Amino acid sequence: MNNPIEALNKIFDSRIRLGVMSILIVNDSVSFNELKQLLELTDGNLASHLNTLEQAEYLKVQKAFIGKKTNTTYIITDLGKLSFKAHLDALEKMIKGI
């Protein structure tokens, strides 16, 4: 048997980032405020986790205008999708003992 945890992605150790990804993988685009309310986080905390995911290029930020009002939304990238799925696969394999 080889090390079952090495295929797990360190970035997804955090349940907040796991939560963000699981929201973004089923929603095309989610705003900062929606995430904040869904996950019940402070601005700073959410912003820093989003930043970690953005640095990893797992999501991208889209700044748009709704009328004159700015609106920031977050979108998962292809790399984000792949990495998240790979992590879930690794988790499943580990649990099933494959």
Add this chain to the structure above:
Amino acid sequence: MNNPIEALNKIFDSRIRLGVMSILIVNDSVSFNELKQLLELTDGNLASHLNTLEQAEYLKVQKAFIGKKTNTTYIITDLGKLSFKAHLDALEKMIKGI
């Protein structure tokens, strides 16, 4: 929709503790050394994660003798099994967006 991450267990944020639990859930009893080799950890690091799991009463320690030699093995508790399964369920629900 309610907060998808609140049902996740903080203790299982750590992939090391996740790894330990996934080993213990399929093996009746695993020794310190086996865990150390499987997970490729230093003694101190493994011991501290095992301690966290023991504090939570997710596993118990069994000190036995093999001949005159002591042998320490770790066994998952019923609470450990329940908590681990509950965490996996919560994860699954979160991912599936239930």
Add this chain to the structure above:
DNA sequence: TAAAAGCACTTTGTTTTTCAAAGTTAGTTA
């Protein structure tokens, strides 16, 4: 039109967690 409020952050600083390395105790093999 001045004040209050919302958005999306950044900054600051504390607390918590993680981890490696070294030390410890006790038995074991060469």
Add this chain to the structure above:
DNA sequence: TAACTAACTTTGAAAAACAAAGTGCTTTTA
């Protein structure tokens, strides 16, 4: 008896998480 293994504990450093406060901009409200 010296080196070795097992199973830790202790120490200390580094990283991560987090809340709170501050910022700049816009919009709504009194």
